[in-house]
Amino acid sequence: MNGETTLGRFDTQTALVGAGTGAEMTLVLTVVMTVAAAVIFVAVMGVAWWAWRRETNVRPWWVWTGGVVVPVITLALLVVGSSLTLAAIGEVDEEPAVIEVTGHQYWWDVIHDPRDRSLRDANEIVLPVDQPVTLRLKSEDVIHSFWVPSISGKMDMIPGRTNALTVTATRIGRFRGQCAEFCGLSHPLMAFEVVVVSTENYAAYLDGLETEARDADTLQRTRGRDVFIEAGCPACHAIRGVAEGARIGPDLTRVGGRASLGAGMWAMNVGNLAGWIADVQDMKPGAQMPSYNHLSGPDLRAVAHYLESLK
Amino acid sequence: MTDTSASDRPVQGPVLHDEMPEFEAAWATPPGWRILSSVSHRVVGQRFIVTGLVFFLIAGFLALLVRTQLIVPNNTFLDAETYNQVFTMHGTLMMFLFAIPILEGFAVYLLPLMLGARDLIFPRMGAFGYWCYLFGGIIVLSSFLFDAAPDGGWFMYTPLSTSQYTPGLSADFWLIGITFAEIASVTAAVEIIAAVLCTRAPGMSLTRMPIFAWYMLVTAFMIAIGFPPLIIGSILLEIERVAGLPFFDVTAGGDPLLWQHLFWLFGHPEVYIIFLPAAGMVATMLPTFVGKPLFGYGFAVAAVVTMGFISFGLWAHHMFATGLPTISLTLFSAASTMVAIPTGVQIFSFIFTLAQGRPRLTVPMLFILGFLFIFVIGGLTGVMLASVPFNWQAHDSYFVVAHLHYVLIGGMVFPLVGAFYYWSPHFTGRMMSERLGRWAFWLMFTGFHITFFLMHLTGLRGMPRRVATYPEGLGWDRLNLLSTLGSYILAAGVLVFVWDFLRHRMSGPLAPRDPWGAGTLEWLYPPIAPGHNFHAIPRVHSREPLWDQPELLREHAHLAEGVLRGASHGMRETVGCHPVTGEPLQIVRLPKPTWVPLWAAATIAVAAVATLASAYVIAGAALVAMLVCFALWAWEPSQTGETVDTGPEGVLPVNVADRLGHTHIATIGTLLVLAALYGSLLFSVLYLWNVHPDFTTIAGLADPLWAAVAGGLALVLIASSKVAAHKGPRLGLDVPVLLSAVATGAGLFVAMLQIDPRDTAVAATLWVMAGFVGVMLFVMAFWSLFLAVRKLFGQVAPHHRVPDLNRGSFGLATGVMVLIAVVVLLAPHIEGLS
Amino acid sequence: MPDGAEHRTFGKAGLGLVTVGALAATASVVAWSLASPSNDPVGAMVSRVGAGWERLTQWYAGNPVADRPNWSAMQVKLLDAQSDRGPDAMVRYGCGACHVIPGVAGARGTVGPSLAGFADRAYIAGILTNAPGNLQRWLIDPPLFAPDTAMPDMSVTEADAADMAAYLLSLTGAP
Incomplete structure (x- = not known):
């Protein structure tokens, strides 16, 4: 995983690198099917080449063989193989943890342990390594699709339904996911990151989600917090210990601790935060959040610095 | 080249006019601008083909915009809104306004000639369908002028396409315009069913029918059953948008997936509806260049019929990621793989036809070989996509983009361009250029693979479809760059073909009679169209009458023996047959040029535009006018009871009142x-x-x-x-x-x-x-x-x-x-x- | 009929050569298109060719560039920086969220002014003269010079600021 240069990191969003059981098994299936398809293609073209060169008496059983018998055998193998893979992907040997992910235009609401502790985060999904997790996928508005190619195949998020996708991450690291169902103007800008951590770190992360947000410890950050409240941000965004309850926009309690801003699109830093707040509609057309371009320069800086400090 | 001795070579020379002035007067094409009132299948078919070609070029241009936007990451060539409009319209135009209509155009043009009929069985319905298609297409395209081009994808998934998430008129343009244009497909389907079953030359039983007619018959049945789900879906969605009835609203017990079921109940058969006519063209052209009949005619017919049935059981494989239960997943997965069997049978029928003789490498043949090469790859990736776990990765990624273009460009565009080269003598009396045709082929073939083969990889590397842009550094940059460059090469190939098509009308060499040595009946007459099909309809004894009945080509076409020689009684008439045996059953009287179809379509166009403008009173008035038009249409003297002496087949009744009569079959x-x-x-x-x-x-x-x-x-x-x-x-x-x-x-x-x-x-x-x-x-x-x-x-x-x-x-x-x-x-x- | 026309054009050996060549070209293009951005043999080749071409033109002019004062190069030298590292740093600090910056991925923000042709500007933010040292210091802490600015202090390191300044000073010509 090289390239600290941009948010897009080479080889973190590909089905050809397995970092979860689903993706790994599917990758094996993919390779087997690709090789088989290549062999069949070469064989068919070979027959065609032969047929082109040769003038001969054709017999019906040739069509029976090529068109019926061989395909039936191949397809039967394929159906069996893929059904077995399908069954294997869904199989887990321990009770999976539950994470609820809700798609919005154009971001992801994440609730860890929704039944008991109901810990909210957004646009970044932390997963424990080697432990099955059931993702309960929902949508608040239009149809989205949850896809982290390196970890698992995709599953749609459909309003009025809850789809379950059970995944087991197998490698510690960061993997990029993206909405795979066309969902409107900023569909290409609806990504997220999956952070796979050790079991201990996952527990620590969950505990962190229960605590209140970090205090504003400098003059500028205090000003930023005040601006956050005065400008009306809490109508949509929650920061635990500062402004709670709102669920329209992403939870910002640990926004500065995320690697990215704007649903997996830009690096998390003061520069991007300031630009985002001042002109969301330019960076992400069609987003629900308006551009806050009426903030004074120092206020804008203060909010950006404050949010960046929430880790 | 088949060995033809001098005596078997077709007699050349033009059709002599004024031999049978009454007959020719009855079939004359109206002069000047009055040709708009023509209902002749030749005129209507060519209109469909030319209009479809125009839509193809527009949609292709949109594709180039898409590719140009994606040439580099973070590109700002198009903004997100424009990009969404462009890819939506690309898919919409290609699927609804190019692929189906242009193939129907070929069918409308060729079927009567191949079957031995003097016109398509309901000429006014064909003309009516064309005007609906044209007006519907114009309505859809005009949305660009109003800055309201549809931007919800050609699949228009709810709830994104409901008025809450897509306010304005863009989705309405799509729903109304496309539904209107679909009238053409549905009317053509009914017409083709009746034409194939009821107007064949004497002796042409179902088993002696040209293979193209079989393909079109099955396609027509598939259109008749496959298009209605989308029409209903569109009507429901339009009612929800206009009147607020909650069909897809989850809070009122609706379901967004209902739309997906209806859409794909249409959408999957649609793919085969596009593929089958093109495969039928291949099955028609291929034997000509091999010099031997299609190997496995029975196989092919059985395969096509099977395919028609299976295609209605696969729709859910477009919905594997929607959370269907495992049992449905497995069943639909297995059913989806099954369609590979009839496809394989057809492919091997084609391949083994090659082995029967010494094929000639003409331009149409080149495109057929290109079709085999590309379509087999597309079929194999299609089988891969039938596997559920793989589908979960590849679905809605560029892998699917690659797959569907392999199937549709390989399975439809390549045979279609081949068909243009093959049948162009029919349209213009001239041959297209072998040299330019080879250039077009190699440019298209190379450009196609550079563009789309790489997309398999782009998709597996995680790039989703329908994204207006993408970040750099994810491993997609260079693949997209190459795909875009490839698309320019593909476009250059298409342009060479279009240039050749425009050029040859003026300066191509004159085509001789039966220029390719084909065996089907459409080549009986010299290519320069006389405006009417058969002075006499010959009795046929085989699937390739021109090969097996050499007497047909041994003298001038208009002297060929047959029934109804020159008979007209001042009216247009052709022989109606028994649907199975092909034996003459009746005389079908056909209408002369009339403006009524144009008026009828125009009233519907007014109703559609008025609905878009929320002028419901005008829309209502237009629908009343439409009823008047239909009444005028049907107000003609019934001729049942009259009889006609056909010559060799004796006296036949006109328009029999029988369940096997053509109007009842159309009913x-x-x-x-x-x-x-x-x-x-x-x-x-x-x-x-x-x-x-x-x-x-x-x-x-x-x-x-x-x-x-x-x-x-x-x-x-x-x-x-x-x-x-x-x-x-x-x-x-x-x-x-x-x-x-x-x-x-x-x-x-x-x-x-x-x-x-x-x-x-x-x-x-x-x-x-x-x-x-x-x-x-x-x-x-x-x-x-x-x-x-x-x-x-x-x-x-x-x-x-x-x-x-x-x-x-x-x-x-x-x-x-x-x-x-x-x-x-x-x-x-x-x-x-x- | 032109059956096998291709064979006649190339001959058997020629056809083989063309096939091998096409396969080799395909293989190298595929290898390049799949390689990670840091592994860019094609780009390296292009830049080597570019450098060679530059040397050639210098030699041809018989007038080595080193003799002439090159202000842009000297400014960069003054900063002890590498302008080609600038764009990466700018992406990292999120400059593109507010500014249009030619050559920086995704930099099309409209919050602040476009930085196209920045080397031609006389002043930085209308406050500091546009000199290399000033630009570097401005990038490190804008509010120090302009208390009311909306441009935040982004904890830019001195080295990164030098790289970014060097890059900005290489942007000449009006957009």
């Missing part, structure tokens, strides 16, 4: 479409009941008493229309039909009044179902009124039984639909009891 075809429409509605009701059972009764239940009354009246309707059909035309028998239709509608309406359609999706769908039955009853009433008026005016003699016969079948179907509706309305009551 059955129409009822097939209507049944599919109704079935889609029933599917919607049952689906919603099944998904959200708790919403069944919220909006109220139909009045059981009135529903039962409507059911009883429906039985009266069936009985009275059947009696009228049986007893022959009498004014007194029309009255009960008219009255029972009106009364049934009224009863149903009263029963429905207890249900509030605004409350739940089920209630709204039940109302649409009742509304559909109401339209059927209205047609029955209008039809009966029309027949009664005709009888009042003394236009009907006792033996003029055809209209009453057709109305009898229509009435039976309508009555059954009412009864089904009554059962559906009563079912929740019974459930409530238990």
Whole structure:
């Protein structure tokens, strides 16, 4: 995983690198099917080449063989193989943890342990390594699709339904996911990151989600917090210990601790935060959040610095 | 080249005119701008083809915009909104306004010539369909002018396409324009079914039919059943957008997945509807260049019919990621792989046809080879996509983009360009250039693979479809760069072909008679079209009459022996046959040029535009005008009872009143479409009941008493229309039909009044179902009124039984639909009891 | 009929050569298109060719560039920086969220002014003269010079600021 240069990191969003059981098994299936398809293609073209060169008496059983018998055998193998893979992907040997992910235009609401502790985060999904997790996928508005190619195949998020996708991450690291169902103007800008951590770190992360947000410890950050409240941000965004309850926009309690801003699109830093707040509609057309371009320069800086400090 | 001795070579030279002046006058094409009133299949077919080609070029240009936007990451060539409009319109134009219409154009043009008919069986319907297609296409395209181009994808998934998430008119342009244009497809389907079954040359039994006719027959049945789900879906969505009825709204028991089911119930057969005619062209051209008949004609026919059936059982493989239960996943996965078998049979039939002789590498042949190469890859990736786990990764990624372009460009565009090179002598009397054709082929072939082969990788590397831009550094940059460069090469190939097509009309070498040495009947006449098809319709004894009946080519075409030699009686007529044996059954009288189809289509266009502009009064007035047009259309003297001496086949009756007559077969075809429409509605009701059972009764239940009354009246309707059909035309028998239709509608309406359609999706769908039955009853009433008026005016003699016969079948179907509706309305009551 | 026309054009050996060549070209293009951005043999080749071409033109002019004062190069030298590292740093600090910056991925923000042709500007934010040292210091802490600015202090390191300044000073010409 090289390239600290941009948010897009080479080889973190590909089905050809397995970092979860689903993706790994599917990758094996993919390779087997690709090789088989290549062999069949070469064989068919070979027959065609032969047929082109040769003038001969054709017999019906040739069509029976090529068109019926061989395909039936191949397809039967394929159906069996893929059904077995399908069954294997869904199989887990321990009770999976539950994470609820809700798609919005154009971001992801994440609730860890929704039944008991109901810990909210957004646009970044932390997963424990080697432990099955059931993702309960929902949508608040239009149809989205949850896809982290390196970890698992995709599953749609459909309003009025809850789809379950059970995944087991197998490698510690960061993997990029993206909405795979066309969902409107900023569909290409609806990504997220999956952070796979050790079991201990996952527990620590969950505990962190229960605590209140970090205090504003400098003059500028205090000003930023005040601006956050005065400008009306809490109508949509929650920061635990500062402004709670709102669920329209992403939870910002640990926004500065995320690697990215704007649903997996830009690096998390003061520069991007300031630009985002001042002109969301330019960076992400069609987003629900308006551009806050009426903030004074120092206020804008203060909010950006404050949010960046929430880790 | 097949070894043809000098005596077998076709006699060249033009068709001599003025041999049979009366015949030629009857078939003359109207001069000057009046050609717009022409209903000849040659004129209409060429209009379809040229219009389709124009839409192809527009859609191709949009594709280049898409590729240019994606050439580098973070590109700002197009903004997101424009990009969404461009890819939506690319898909829409390609699927609805290019692929299907242009293939129908070829069918409209070629089928009568291949089958030995003097025109397509319902020429006015063909012309009407064309105008609907043209006007619908213009409406869809005009959205660009109003800055309201659809931007929800060609698949228009709800709820993104509902007015909450797509305000404005963009989605309405799509829904109304496309539904309008689809009328062309559906009318053409009914027409092709009737034409293939009812107007074949004497002796052309089903087993002697040219293979292209088989492909088109199956395709037509698939259109008749496959398009209605989308038409119903579009109507539901448009009603939701305009009137707010909650079909897809989850809070009212609706379901976004209902749209997906309806869309893919159409969308998957659609793929085969596009592929099959093109494969039929391949199966027609290939034997010509091998010099031997198609190997495995029976195999191919069986495969095509099988494919038609299987294609309706696969739609859910577009929905593997929507959370279907595992058992459905496995079943649909297995069913999806099965379609590879009939496809494989066809491919091997083609390949082994090559082995029967020494094939010639002409330009059409080159495109056929390109088709084999590309389509086999597309088929194999298609089988891969049938595997559920793989599908979960590849679905909605660029892998699918690659797959579908391999199937559609390989399976349809390559054969189509080959077909242009093959049949161009027919359109212009001139040959297209072998040299330019090879350039076009190699550019297209190379560019195609550079563009799309890489997309398999792009998709597996995680790039989703329908993204206006992408970040750099994810491993997609260079693949996209190469794909875009490849698309320019592909476009250059298409341009060479278009240039050749435009150029050859003026300067291509004149084509000789039967220029490729083909065996099918369309090459009987020298290529420069005389404006009419057969001076005499020859009896055929084989699938390749020009090969097996050398006497046909041994003299001038207009001297070839056959039935109805030059006969016209001042009218256009052709031989109608028994659907199975192909033996002559009747004489079919065909209409002369008329403006009525254009008027009828224009009234619908006015209604569509007025609906878009929310001018509902104008829309209503336009629909009334449409009814007047249809009445004018049908107001013609019935000629049943007359007879014609055909020569070799003896005396045949005109327009027989028989269930095997062409109008009755067309009525059955129409009822097939209507049944599919109704079935889609029933599917919607049952689906919603099944998904959200708790919403069944919220909006109220139909009045059981009135529903039962409507059911009883429906039985009266069936009985009275059947009696009228049986007893022959009498004014007194029309009255009960008219009255029972009106009364049934009224009863149903009263029963429905207890249900509030605004409350739940089920209630709204039940109302649409009742509304559909109401339209059927209205047609029955209008039809009966029309027949009664005709009888009042003394236009009907006792033996003029055809209209009453057709109305009898229509009435039976309508009555059954009412009864089904009554059962559906009563079912929740019974459930409530238990 | 032109059956096998291709064979006649190339001959058997020629056809073989063309096939091998096409396969080799395909293989190298595939290898390049799949390689990670840091592994860019094609880009390296292009830049080597570019450098060679530059040397050639210098030699041809018989007038080595080193003799002429090159202000842009000297400014960069003054900063002890590498202008080609600038764009990466700018992406990292999110400059593109507010500014249009030619050559920086995704930099099309409209919150602040476009930085196209920045080397031609006389002043930085209308406050500091546009000199290399000033630009570097401005990038490190804008509010120090302009208390009311909306441009935040982004904890830019001195080295990164030098790289970014060097890059900005290489942007000449009006957009």
